[in-house]
Amino acid sequence: MVTQLQGLPGLQELINSVLKIITSRTFLEIVVFPGFLNVLLSAAFLTWLERKVIARVQLRIGPLYAGMWGILQPIADGIKLLFKEMILPELADAKLLMLCALGLMMLAAAPIVAIPFGEGLVIANMDVGLVFVFAVLSLFPSVVLLIGWGSNSKYSFLGGLRSLFQQVAYEIPMWLSVLGIVMLTGTLNLTEIVRAQQKVWFVIPQILGFAVFFTAALAELERTPFDLPEAETELVMGWMTELSGAAFMVGFLAMYTKLYVMSALITTLFLGGWSGPSIVPEPLWVVLKTFLVAGVIVIIRGTFPRVRVDILLRTGWTRLLLLALANVFVTVIMIWLGFGWVWRV
Amino acid sequence: MFLALSALIVASAVFALEAKELIYGAIGLGMSLIGVAGLFILLGAEYLAMFQIAVYVGAVVVLILFTIMLVRRESGRIVDEEEPASFGRAGTYVAALVALAVGGAVILLAPISPAAPEFYRVQLQELGRSLASSYAVALVILGLVIGATVVGGLTLVKIEREEKPSGTAQ
Amino acid sequence: MALGSWSLLAIFELVIFITTFPLLAFGWLMGAKGKNPIRDAPFESGQTRLGEARLRYMMQYYPYLIMYVAFDVVAMFLFTWGLAFASLPFAQGYLFLVFVAILAVPLGYALYLSGRRDLW
Numbered sequence: 001m002v003t004q005l006q007g008l009p010g011l012q013e014l015i016n017s018v019l020k021i022i023t024s025r026t027f028l029e030i031v032v033f034p035g036f037l038n039v040l041l042s043a044a045f046l047t048w049l050e051r052k053v054i055a056r057v058q059l060r061i062g063p064l065y066a067g068m069w070g071i072l073q074p075i076a077d078g079i080k081l082l083f084k085e086m087i088l089p090e091l092a093d094a095k096l097l098m099l100c101a102l103g104l105m106m107l108a109a110a111p112i113v114a115i116p117f118g119e120g121l122v123i124a125n126m127d128v129g130l131v132f133v134f135a136v137l138s139l140f141p142s143v144v145l146l147i148g149w150g151s152n153s154k155y156s157f158l159g160g161l162r163s164l165f166q167q168v169a170y171e172i173p174m175w176l177s178v179l180g181i182v183m184l185t186g187t188l189n190l191t192e193i194v195r196a197q198q199k200v201w202f203v204i205p206q207i208l209g210f211a212v213f214f215t216a217a218l219a220e221l222e223r224t225p226f227d228l229p230e231a232e233t234e235l236v237m238g239w240m241t242e243l244s245g246a247a248f249m250v251g252f253l254a255m256y257t258k259l260y261v262m263s264a265l266i267t268t269l270f271l272g273g274w275s276g277p278s279i280v281p282e283p284l285w286v287v288l289k290t291f292l293v294a295g296v297i298v299i300i301r302g303t304f305p306r307v308r309v310d311i312l313l314r315t316g317w318t319r320l321l322l323l324a325l326a327n328v329f330v331t332v333i334m335i336w337l338g339f340g341w342v343w344r345v
Numbered sequence: 346m347f348l349a350l351s352a353l354i355v356a357s358a359v360f361a362l363e364a365k366e367l368i369y370g371a372i373g374l375g376m377s378l379i380g381v382a383g384l385f386i387l388l389g390a391e392y393l394a395m396f397q398i399a400v401y402v403g404a405v406v407v408l409i410l411f412t413i414m415l416v417r418r419e420s421g422r423i424v425d426e427e428e429p430a431s432f433g434r435a436g437t438y439v440a441a442l443v444a445l446a447v448g449g450a451v452i453l454l455a456p457i458s459p460a461a462p463e464f465y466r467v468q469l470q471e472l473g474r475s476l477a478s479s480y481a482v483a484l485v486i487l488g489l490v491i492g493a494t495v496v497g498g499l500t501l502v503k504i505e506r507e508e509k510p511s512g513t514a515q
Numbered sequence: 516m517a518l519g520s521w522s523l524l525a526i527f528e529l530v531i532f533i534t535t536f537p538l539l540a541f542g543w544l545m546g547a548k549g550k551n552p553i554r555d556a557p558f559e560s561g562q563t564r565l566g567e568a569r570l571r572y573m574m575q576y577y578p579y580l581i582m583y584v585a586f587d588v589v590a591m592f593l594f595t596w597g598l599a600f601a602s603l604p605f606a607q608g609y610l611f612l613v614f615v616a617i618l619a620v621p622l623g624y625a626l627y628l629s630g631r632r633d634l635w
């Protein structure tokens with residue numbers, strides 16, 4: 001792909017090197033798949049999916065007019081939000097809010113670099129992939145707290161506090177629930193964890209861990225039945241109340257990006273990642289399973305009522321934590337009984 | 346790379362000290378700690394870097410932020426009132442620079458040539474093994490300490506709730 | 516291009532920043548401006564600002580944050596231990612269980628207490 005140009009010799013080299021970078025595998029991975037475009041389009045798709053599924057659950061139809069089946073609805077929403085005025089309360093810190101919205105998006109998308117979408121198809125094959133994801137997740141509460149505080153509004157701040165406590169309470173059970181997987185495979189590398197599931201997916205031996213992780217993930221994503229920080233009839237939008245216009249769009253998209261990434265993580269950890277019959281290419285398996293998980297999460301939203309905040313916190317810190325520790329105990333027994341070889345990489 | 350990270354760490358720390366609003370100070374602290382995690386990565390301790398972020402930036406900074414936000418809530422702006430251009434402040438920075446200069450001189454002029462730290466990736470499994478075998482007693486004691494913390498935390502929650510007549514929701 | 520994992524992460528984040536920042540800038544510039552005391556007031560569904568009792572109420576959950584710090588550190592040790600677990604002899608494996616049990620006991624008691632709502 002060498003283009004011949006008369007004129008400045010340096011320009012031709014520049015174009016060549018730019019072309020080489022753009023078509024390099026790394027760049028394609030980062031920008032197209034499984035990187036940026038994948039994340040963006042999937043998050044937008046999930047907003048549409050949610051509205052459609054919730055609508056069906058509630059015996060409605062959902063978005064209908066923007067394109068076939070309303071599939072272009074997210075684009076319409078995005079364009080509308082972009083042109084809306086960004087109303088900010090007095091004394092609210094505009095720069096801080098926008099910076100935090102940006103930070104939310106960057107944080108939400110970050111774990112995707114470590115999640116494998118096929119044998120060797122991963123942006124950054126980190127040896128500490130699993131704890132990298134946890135570290136990124138642990139940064140969310142502080143950003144949310146800053147948004148709630150920076151909005152200078154009681155509703156927002158209260159929502160931010162609730163979100164903080166909720167996420168903090170459920171992060172520990174989430175971490176401990178995957179300890180069983182770590183013990184069985186002896187690695188933190190997500191690619192290796194998927195490879196270890198070639199015979200049996202972890203959802204079966206680690207069923208308890210899966211249950212705990214799924215519940216904790218629902219709490220991390222602030223989805224029903226844990227969406228108190230966003231309780232629409234109580235706090236309007238919780239900590240996102242004062243974000244409007246483009247900032248809201250970024251924050252809203254960040255939440256669905258997080259949903260996509262967490263679903264992909266669940267797929268990687270428990271549902272075997274890319275493994276499946278070869279009639280379907282490997283990355284497609286990952287995408288299919290991820291959307292399956294996301295779909296279940298969306299259906300749950302339409303089905304369950306909301307949990308009160310003190311019950312929520314208490315359950316997370318006591319019952320869920322104990323269940324996670326019980327899962328570790330079960331795993332220990334399993335390894336001592338000699339079953340560990342099945343998943344040894 | 347090392348220089349860039351060090352500059353980030355020091356700049357964030359200075360920003361944290363100088364910021365008028367306490368919240369910005371906490372954010373500066375967070376940036377500084379993330380820089381430290383970056384240094385850990387440069388040294389090959391990725392695992393430690395990840396938990397540095399998770400524990401320090403994820404938990405400690407949150408604690409600080411929460412405390413700032415709830416303990417001093419006057420009219421939305423938390424400002425660290427301080428007289429401008431005081432000798433104390435200037436003196437602090439001068440002292441820091443002097444310490445840096447002296448330390449740098451000592452390191453550069455010392456007769457011992459420092460062995461460049463090799464990029465040795467710690468095998469995590471080895472780490473776990475040695476932790477379990479050599480330091481087992483220390484770990485059990487740590488477990489007891491953390492258990493005490495948990496008990497304390499849960500008791501505090503109980504006490505705090507008792508001081509509020511908890512009726513229905515909210 | 517053989518780049519380290521962290522550089523790739525940095526590049527990825529940069530891509531996101533480059534694409535998201537213009538959106539925010541665009542929204543900031545395009546929105547109508549107008550200072551209006553009613554519009555600038557924080558959203559409270561039409562009511563004027565009320566007291567601070569609700570926020571004081573959240574202070575009672577402060578100890579949960581302290582427990583979070585403690586368990587964060589615990590998680591670090593548990594993961595290190597757990598990585599090597601499969602290759603450990605039984606004796607050291609028991610220690611791991613002892614560690615987990617020490618942590619689980621107060622939690623179990625808290626679980627019991629949560630059933631007795633009058634005490635907790």
